[in-house]
Amino acid sequence: MEKSILDLVMDFFQQHPKQDFTPDLVTHWVTEQSINNTGHLLKNVWRAIRQLHQEEILIKVKKGVYQYDPERTRDIELDDFPPHMKEAIFKRDNYKCVFCGLGRNDGVKIFADSISPKAKERNSSISNGLTLCDKHYSIKKNRSHIEAGKIFFQEMYKKAVAINDLRMVNFCKCILDTYNQYEIDGLY
Numbered sequence: 001m002e003k004s005i006l007d008l009v010m011d012f013f014q015q016h017p018k019q020d021f022t023p024d025l026v027t028h029w030v031t032e033q034s035i036n037n038t039g040h041l042l043k044n045v046w047r048a049i050r051q052l053h054q055e056e057i058l059i060k061v062k063k064g065v066y067q068y069d070p071e072r073t074r075d076i077e078l079d080d081f082p083p084h085m086k087e088a089i090f091k092r093d094n095y096k097c098v099f100c101g102l103g104r105n106d107g108v109k110i111f112a113d114s115i116s117p118k119a120k121e122r123n124s125s126i127s128n129g130l131t132l133c134d135k136h137y138s139i140k141k142n143r144s145h146i147e148a149g150k151i152f153f154q155e156m157y158k159k160a161v162a163i164n165d166l167r168m169v170n171f172c173k174c175i176l177d178t179y180n181q182y183e184i185d186g187l188y
């Protein structure tokens with residue numbers, strides 16, 4: 001697959017860990033690479049850097065200076081989704097958390113989480129990815145998917161009660177009863 005601008009920017013920083021760079025230097029390298037590899041010019045290096053910083057992958061050392069430090073970055077695992085897949089997952093989910101609907105437009109950080117925890121299946125396709133907000137990503141990371149699902153329905157239930165949506169209230173009740181029946185404990 002052809003590399004995206006995010007992939008190339010990441011390549012650059014990963015090849016030079018713990019070194020400070022201004023976007024100009026990165027732009028120079030990425031421009032060369034993109035012309036050599038793809039035959040055309042990829043633009044918006046600055047935007048890609050800002051996005052990777054927003055996702056806590058790059059560290060902003062000071063204004064206009066960025067660094068990649070494998071020890072300080074939010075745990076990017078080797079089997080994490082590569083940037084171009086992340087972007088595709090975000091785009092499909094409209095840059096919003098699939099649980100609560102909060103997203104970039106609300107100033108909330110988003111993450112691409114994999115549905116299947118099995119390393120082999122993790123990155124095989126974007127259908128294995130979900131967009132999650134900060135809060136739900138950290139819940140999901142620490143709990144099983146089934147337990148995370150319970151939180152989702154607990155929140156849906158609260159919302160349904162608040163707006164008096166009886167059909168949804170009953171639906172959530174049924175699901176939460178099933179959780180209780182199987183003794184999957186709540187997290188709160």
Ligand SMILES: [Zn+2]
Binds near residue numbers: 101
């Ligand atoms: Zn959320």
